[in-house]
Amino acid sequence: MAQWTMIQAITNALDLELGSDERVLVFGEDVGHNGGVFRATDGLQNKYGKDRVFDTPLAESGIAGLANGLATQGFRPVAEIQFFGFVFEAFDQIASQAARMRYRSNGAYSCPIVYRAPFGGGVRTPEMHADSLEGLFVQSPGLKVVIPSNPYDAKGMLISAIRDDDPVLFLEHMKLYRSMRQEVPEESYTVPLGQAVVAREGKDITIVTYGAMVHTALKAADEWAKAKGVQAEVIDLRTVSPIDLDTIVTSIKKTHRAIVLQEAQRSAGAGAEIVAQIAEHAIFYLEAPVLRVSPPDTVYPFGLIEDEWLPSQNQVIRGLEKVMSL
Amino acid sequence: MQILSPEGKVVNSDLLPKLSDDALRELMHRMVFTRIWDQRAVRLTRQGKLGFYAPVAGQEGSMIGSEYATNKEDFIVPGYRDVPQCVWHGWPLHQAFLYSRGHQLGGQMPKDVHVMMPQIIIGAQIVQTPGIALAFKLKGEKRVAITYTGDGGTSQGDFYEGMNFAGALHLPAVFIVQNNQFAISVPVELQTAAKTLAQKATAAGIPGVQVDGMDVLAMYVATKQAVDRARNGDGPSMIEAITFRYGPHTMSGDDPTRYRTKEVESEWEQRDPLIRFRTYLEGRQLWTKEDEDRVVEEAKDAVNDALKKADEAPKMTIPDLIDSMFKELPSDLVRQREEFSAQEGM
Numbered sequence: 001m002a003q004w005t006m007i008q009a010i011t012n013a014l015d016l017e018l019g020s021d022e023r024v025l026v027f028g029e030d031v032g033h034n035g036g037v038f039r040a041t042d043g044l045q046n047k048y049g050k051d052r053v054f055d056t057p058l059a060e061s062g063i064a065g066l067a068n069g070l071a072t073q074g075f076r077p078v079a080e081i082q083f084f085g086f087v088f089e090a091f092d093q094i095a096s097q098a099a100r101m102r103y104r105s106n107g108a109y110s111c112p113i114v115y116r117a118p119f120g121g122g123v124r125t126p127e128m129h130a131d132s133l134e135g136l137f138v139q140s141p142g143l144k145v146v147i148p149s150n151p152y153d154a155k156g157m158l159i160s161a162i163r164d165d166d167p168v169l170f171l172e173h174m175k176l177y178r179s180m181r182q183e184v185p186e187e188s189y190t191v192p193l194g195q196a197v198v199a200r201e202g203k204d205i206t207i208v209t210y211g212a213m214v215h216t217a218l219k220a221a222d223e224w225a226k227a228k229g230v231q232a233e234v235i236d237l238r239t240v241s242p243i244d245l246d247t248i249v250t251s252i253k254k255t256h257r258a259i260v261l262q263e264a265q266r267s268a269g270a271g272a273e274i275v276a277q278i279a280e281h282a283i284f285y286l287e288a289p290v291l292r293v294s295p296p297d298t299v300y301p302f303g304l305i306e307d308e309w310l311p312s313q314n315q316v317i318r319g320l321e322k323v324m325s326l
Numbered sequence: 327m328q329i330l331s332p333e334g335k336v337v338n339s340d341l342l343p344k345l346s347d348d349a350l351r352e353l354m355h356r357m358v359f360t361r362i363w364d365q366r367a368v369r370l371t372r373q374g375k376l377g378f379y380a381p382v383a384g385q386e387g388s389m390i391g392s393e394y395a396t397n398k399e400d401f402i403v404p405g406y407r408d409v410p411q412c413v414w415h416g417w418p419l420h421q422a423f424l425y426s427r428g429h430q431l432g433g434q435m436p437k438d439v440h441v442m443m444p445q446i447i448i449g450a451q452i453v454q455t456p457g458i459a460l461a462f463k464l465k466g467e468k469r470v471a472i473t474y475t476g477d478g479g480t481s482q483g484d485f486y487e488g489m490n491f492a493g494a495l496h497l498p499a500v501f502i503v504q505n506n507q508f509a510i511s512v513p514v515e516l517q518t519a520a521k522t523l524a525q526k527a528t529a530a531g532i533p534g535v536q537v538d539g540m541d542v543l544a545m546y547v548a549t550k551q552a553v554d555r556a557r558n559g560d561g562p563s564m565i566e567a568i569t570f571r572y573g574p575h576t577m578s579g580d581d582p583t584r585y586r587t588k589e590v591e592s593e594w595e596q597r598d599p600l601i602r603f604r605t606y607l608e609g610r611q612l613w614t615k616e617d618e619d620r621v622v623e624e625a626k627d628a629v630n631d632a633l634k635k636a637d638e639a640p641k642m643t644i645p646d647l648i649d650s651m652f653k654e655l656p657s658d659l660v661r662q663r664e665e666f667s668a669q670e671g672m
Contacts, residue, residue, distance in 0.1 A: 057494050062487035069457015103650045106434035165653035242656035
């Protein structure tokens with residue numbers, strides 16, 4: 001076992017899949033010789049050659065289109081969008097093309113593509129780098145949307161994503177790239193897509209969350225337990241589409257209360273869908289309404305006010321207390 | 327580039343392709359067949375027996391000539407009007423009709439038919455083409471990806487990106503622009519100040535050639551050169567075919583008399599690719615009225631057969647649609663499948 005950052009775990013997953021499956025190709029802007037702007041693909045071109053790991057012209061629609069064409073001919077492209085804020089350039093090729101390929105050809109063609117993209121706040125990026133746009137793709141039938149919160153899951157889920165026979169959007173939170181190390185097995189393993197995990201057990205209230213907010217939720221729950229002796233259960237969704245409803249409902253049957261915590265704006269992200277699913281499937285177990293804790297519906301903030309804008313531990317605790325008092 | 331004048335005279339004998347008499351007759355056969363099928367399709371659309379249909383009459387030269395220059399293994403990435411190329415490349419006609427009606431089985435290409443279903447998002451096919459071409463290059467297959475768009479489509483970002491990617495990665499791809507002068511009602515002068523569309527290839531650093539798209543031989547020769555070049559590893563190229571559609575943009579309510587004069591239409595009718603090639607073949611005693619009549623009957627029969635076959639396709643169900651979304655259904659769709667199956671009593 002090695003102590004790895006999330007970026008190391010991601011590089012290792014790509015390395016293992018490139019090594020075990022000749023159909024896997026890795027490409028994007030600066031992913032080749034340079035090894036990626038975050039070094040996620042460091043050393044891979046040297047090891048596997050320019051036919052397997054290569055740079056592309058600077059054009060996201062072209063990159064996603066390239067992936068589509070390759071995928072229909074039997075390759076397994078892992079395409080990188082340098083920052084997820086640039087995904088609008090590639091929106092048609094991902095949501096209207098790859099996501100529909102199997103359906104519109106009734107299975108004659110498919111798109112086993114992984115789109116890797118960094119996103120997420122707290123690291124003072126310039127405009128259109130940190131935005132949480134996963135909600136746009138949660139609403140696009142035919143895609144899976146994955147957001148790991150730690151190195152172990154990142155590696156196992158990336159391997160699962162590459163082996164998946166349909167398109168997967170794999171979103172990597174920039175703040176988590178190097179903020180934590182974790183024991184990660186050096187050999188290949190998978191973490192299933194579409195399965196949430198209980199990151200902290202508790203009996204009084206459920207926090208459903210994903211991405212960097214998992215860590216905010218964990219800290220808030222610990223602090224709150226120490227101060228008040230109330231135990232929050234934290235669910236790390238890991239996959240935001242499809243949502244693992246069973247894990248959420250099982251938790252709510254136990255706690256009877258819930259908040260949904262996300263880094264995306266109130267009406268963006270996956271939060272509203274989670275609340276709706278809870279309303280449909282678990283309303284009779286609830287003692288109080290399900291509250292969303294999230295940033296306001298503004299454009300992503302300027303760097304100097306980022307910390308106030310992103311949901312804080314205190315905001316999470318206020319949310320927990322509000323739902324507990326109802 | 328032109329080989330036959332509108333009067334059917336050879337004006338560029340140096341370029342005349344070395345096609346056998348049978349091959350020349352086959353080109354005429356396909357053009358006549360396609361014209362008849364187009365006329366039938368327009369009528370069938372009005373009768374409600376077909377759905378979405380983009381007429382092709384006038385463009386037979388550019389469509390048939392270019393497709394005829396490809397091998398069966400080459401891959402066609404069509405726009406929504408490019409149904410004839412796909413059908414001559416192997417897409418069964420009844421499936422093209424199912425596609426027109428909006429049936430899922432329409433786009434399910436048979437394994438040995440190297441065609442993508444027609445693309446509705448103008449330009450999307452052009453950024454997918456480099457991916458298909460790169461797959462051929464990586465596998466060491468001597469195959470070419472060939473894609474089509476119209477004059478309006480050249481204004482899209484994807485048009486530029488697709489050509490530029492193919493150039494930068496040195497891929498076996500051919501980009502064909504069928505300039506029929508109008509994008510629905512908007513004339514090509516409102517798309518760009520560029521004097522030709524072929525010169526847009528310069529921006530990608532690839533060769534571009536302007537061809538008389540009403541001249542089936544010129545289109546065949548230009549495409550053959552581009553396809554051979556790609557197959558030999560010499561990279562992509564672009565062809566602008568100057569052509570015209572006699573009918574409306576689509577059968578979905580477009581009225582070309584709102585934007586085209588009778589004079590313009592009759593001027594282009596003088597350049598009809600069928601008249602031109604027929605005159606040429608008749609001059610060489612390769613085509614007779616009997617040949618023509620036989621193809622007309624054959625086309626009518628083929629359309630009737632295809633309609634019958636399309637009618638026999640099973641009705642789609644909501645569970646069918648759900649099942650075709652993923653290789654393995656995610657949990658939420660499993661639940662929805664149960665819900666909608668119960669509603670249908672299935």
